[in-house]
Amino acid sequence: MKNQKRTTIYDIARKLNLNASSVSRALSNTSKVSEATKKLILDTAKEMNYQPNSLASNLRRGSNRTIGVVVPRINQNFFANVIAGLEEITYENGYNLVICQSNESYEREVECVNTLINQQVNCIVISVTADFKEDAHIRNIQKHGIQLIQFDRVADEVDTLKVVNDNKQSSIEAISHLISQGYKRIALLEGPQNLNIFRQRKEGYLEALAIHGIETDPLLMKKNAWTKELSVEATRELLSLSNPPDAIFASTSDFSALGVLEVATKMGFSVPKQLGICGYSNEAFTEITSPSITTIDQHSIKMGNAIARLYFKEAKSEAEFSVPKIINIKPELIIRASSLKDKS
Amino acid sequence: MKNQKRTTIYDIARKLNLNASSVSRALSNTSKVSEATKKLILDTAKEMNYQPNSLASNLRRGSNRTIGVVVPRINQNFFANVIAGLEEITYENGYNLVICQSNESYEREVECVNTLINQQVNCIVISVTADFKEDAHIRNIQKHGIQLIQFDRVADEVDTLKVVNDNKQSSIEAISHLISQGYKRIALLEGPQNLNIFRQRKEGYLEALAIHGIETDPLLMKKNAWTKELSVEATRELLSLSNPPDAIFASTSDFSALGVLEVATKMGFSVPKQLGICGYSNEAFTEITSPSITTIDQHSIKMGNAIARLYFKEAKSEAEFSVPKIINIKPELIIRASSLKDKS
DNA sequence: TTAAAATAAGCAATCGATTGCATAAAAATA
DNA sequence: TATTTTTATGCAATCGATTGCTTATTTTAA
Numbered sequence: 001m002k003n004q005k006r007t008t009i010y011d012i013a014r015k016l017n018l019n020a021s022s023v024s025r026a027l028s029n030t031s032k033v034s035e036a037t038k039k040l041i042l043d044t045a046k047e048m049n050y051q052p053n054s055l056a057s058n059l060r061r062g063s064n065r066t067i068g069v070v071v072p073r074i075n076q077n078f079f080a081n082v083i084a085g086l087e088e089i090t091y092e093n094g095y096n097l098v099i100c101q102s103n104e105s106y107e108r109e110v111e112c113v114n115t116l117i118n119q120q121v122n123c124i125v126i127s128v129t130a131d132f133k134e135d136a137h138i139r140n141i142q143k144h145g146i147q148l149i150q151f152d153r154v155a156d157e158v159d160t161l162k163v164v165n166d167n168k169q170s171s172i173e174a175i176s177h178l179i180s181q182g183y184k185r186i187a188l189l190e191g192p193q194n195l196n197i198f199r200q201r202k203e204g205y206l207e208a209l210a211i212h213g214i215e216t217d218p219l220l221m222k223k224n225a226w227t228k229e230l231s232v233e234a235t236r237e238l239l240s241l242s243n244p245p246d247a248i249f250a251s252t253s254d255f256s257a258l259g260v261l262e263v264a265t266k267m268g269f270s271v272p273k274q275l276g277i278c279g280y281s282n283e284a285f286t287e288i289t290s291p292s293i294t295t296i297d298q299h300s301i302k303m304g305n306a307i308a309r310l311y312f313k314e315a316k317s318e319a320e321f322s323v324p325k326i327i328n329i330k331p332e333l334i335i336r337a338s339s340l341k342d343k344s
Numbered sequence: 345m346k347n348q349k350r351t352t353i354y355d356i357a358r359k360l361n362l363n364a365s366s367v368s369r370a371l372s373n374t375s376k377v378s379e380a381t382k383k384l385i386l387d388t389a390k391e392m393n394y395q396p397n398s399l400a401s402n403l404r405r406g407s408n409r410t411i412g413v414v415v416p417r418i419n420q421n422f423f424a425n426v427i428a429g430l431e432e433i434t435y436e437n438g439y440n441l442v443i444c445q446s447n448e449s450y451e452r453e454v455e456c457v458n459t460l461i462n463q464q465v466n467c468i469v470i471s472v473t474a475d476f477k478e479d480a481h482i483r484n485i486q487k488h489g490i491q492l493i494q495f496d497r498v499a500d501e502v503d504t505l506k507v508v509n510d511n512k513q514s515s516i517e518a519i520s521h522l523i524s525q526g527y528k529r530i531a532l533l534e535g536p537q538n539l540n541i542f543r544q545r546k547e548g549y550l551e552a553l554a555i556h557g558i559e560t561d562p563l564l565m566k567k568n569a570w571t572k573e574l575s576v577e578a579t580r581e582l583l584s585l586s587n588p589p590d591a592i593f594a595s596t597s598d599f600s601a602l603g604v605l606e607v608a609t610k611m612g613f614s615v616p617k618q619l620g621i622c623g624y625s626n627e628a629f630t631e632i633t634s635p636s637i638t639t640i641d642q643h644s645i646k647m648g649n650a651i652a653r654l655y656f657k658e659a660k661s662e663a664e665f666s667v668p669k670i671i672n673i674k675p676e677l678i679i680r681a682s683s684l685k686d687k688s
Numbered sequence: 689t690t691a692a693a694a695t696a697a698g699c700a701a702t703c704g705a706t707t708g709c710a711t712a713a714a715a716a717t718a
Numbered sequence: 719t720a721t722t723t724t725t726a727t728g729c730a731a732t733c734g735a736t737t738g739c740t741t742a743t744t745t746t747a748a
Contacts, residue, residue: 006488008734019698024735034696049487054462055403056734059703064399075428075645080419087418087445091452096459099443101431108435115440118398143393144350258632285629288602301419352704363728368705378726400704403733 068116085304171204183247189225231256247276254279291337412460429648515548527591533569575600591620598623635681
């Protein structure tokens with residue numbers, strides 16, 4: 001069974017005393033085959049359990065109806081959802097997805113990209129690693145005439161199609177909400193600043209404070225607090241200050257926010273009365289913690305949809321496709337108990 | 345830029361006044377090329393930004409170093425983790441993953457499988473839909489000489505490599521634990537019985553009760569309660585019985601268990617004092633509900649690893665690979681507050 | 689009945705890399 | 719120096735499907 005030979009169009013042609021070209025035409029249903037032989041060919045194909053060899057036809061046509069995806073982690077909620085959203089639309093269009101994960105390693109990301117280039121995918125959809133160093137591999141995609149769409153974590157300086165959240169705006173909304181609830185000393189847990197998304201969230205934080213005439217305090221801005229562990233650490237330091245914050249914006253993730261909540265509870269700060277909390281991503285669990293956590297929904301599935309639609313629109317238009325174009329998906333502030341000082 | 349031509353080995357050969365075969369040999373680093381020309385070729389390849397065309401070489405070699413995966417939903421925790429586990433090992437071996445989701449639709453599953461067959465993947469890894477009808481498409485994979493590994497939700501009657509959880513055993517452990525805590529009327533939320541995993545979990549439930557000499561009560565076994573909504577419904581009915589259960593085993597998922605918890609709380613049953621709860625899958629949130637939920641961890645990442653390792657072991661052995669072989673991953677009962685009657 | 693038009697089917701090149709076989713050149717041996 | 723062995727390179731077929739061009743056959747029009 002291992003070395004069983006597959007049926008090819010030549011096998012079908014031989015059996016019917018026809019030429020392979022006729023079989024090909026019958027199968028692809030293009031003109032120039034009589035109805036009678038077409039039926040004959042289709043029946044024999046089914047009978048012989050024929051399955052077309054995509055490798056061959058893709059090689060010939062120079063396209064393989066495939067979109068390659070490179071993400072840091074497949075099993076991270078946000079990325080899994082974006083991929084699900086992508087899959088929905090690509091499937092409708094008869095395309096396939098090849099998925100790679102860079103595991104937050106720059107070297108591995110480069111390898112993934114190269115593999116996808118070799119596979120001649122029609123488009124590469126990428127969200128770069130936190131470990132991002134150079135953009136040569138990204139530019140190389142374009143050099144090979146492959147459509148490129150960056151999303152969420154993007155290399156700003158490369159001109160490509162981009163689908164992003166408006167991180168700055170959502171931060172502004174989150175902070176404004178906290179301020180409107182009466183919180184006055186708002187701390188920030190930052191992510192690595194080499195990633196655009198974390199830079200933008202910080203900008204939003206700073207701008208919101210400025211708008212409301214609140215002075216910033218360097219003591220309240222914690223760098224690199226982007227895992228639950230790091231966040232626990234940072235929160236402990238913040239809450240030990242002689243003048244501790246009365247709210248914490250965990251701009252990196254809901255996991256960080258969860259860390260904040262745990263430490264706060266342990267240290268006897270009541271949430272939201274003494275400490276307001278806002279996370280980021282709207283992970284499923286934020287709804288069921290006590291108190292539930294205020295957070296920002298990134299509409300990840302919609303984002304996936306938008307990326308795929310962008311590709312199919314751009315790819316089908318004959319226009320120059322390299323016109324830089326940025327699609328902004330508006331995130332949504334989900335207000336829950338952890339930031340409702342008013343009502344507590 | 346759109347129609348930019350890619351560099352091929354012929355371009356390199358022409359530039360160096362060599363034959364393409366030498367270029368190919370130099371690049372694949374097989375013998376029979378002098379060190380001098382090899383260096384020359386490699387340098388020119390880099391200079392010309394050459395990327396091999398995998399389609400061509402795969403066609404020629406008849407293999408494309410790719411594993412196809414078909415799962416019901418990419419963004420479901422369990423599957424996302426299995427995929428992550430798969431990816432880890434396949435990457436180490438220089439293979440790629442092509443991922444498809446069937447969206448719990450049988451028709452779509454068949455399509456996915458066909459696409460993967462056409463793509464000549466080396467192996468198909470599949471977990472079937474709840475909507476499972478016939479196994480012709482699964483058998484077809486084998487007919488085409490493609491390695492096949494089923495996992496978790498498997499079509500029992502097809503002889504293939506399988507990687508599964510011991511669902512029956514884990515159910516027995518869960519129920520035994522509940523009994524040991526003093527619960528006496530234990531209800532079961534079942535999943536669709538056309539899926540092996542749900543049948544096994546039910547078997548385990550029945551067997552555990554039998555072992556402990558507890559009679560079963562048909563009123564306590566709720567069919568098809570496998571989403572949070574259905575589970576909420578079922579729980580409401582159960583708790584409205586004149587003689588309600590004192591524990592509920594949500595064998596379908598933690599989401600169902602969450603539904604149980606919510607209804608119980610709303611109806612004034614205190615958990616775990618009056619009602620014990622056990623879920624399934626160890627979703628992240630089970631740790632942070634109040635009370636936290638007892639559940640069963642399926643070791644999903646390890647499962648993905650095991651599947652991939654199985655393939656690479658079987659694929660490399662020259663032995664008949666179709667020997668049916670089943671790998672059992674032992675799930676682990678994670679005991680949390682929701683089932684600790686003793687201490688409450 | 690014959691010429692023109694339309695249709696059906698075959699031929700052969702092509703996509704790019706791989707590989708068995710043949711040959712030329714260099715190295716080793718006699 | 720002549721002969722054998724080794725090494726490096728070229729030639730050409732191959733993987734399977736697609737497609738422009740040609741030829742054979744049928745249909746339609748004159």
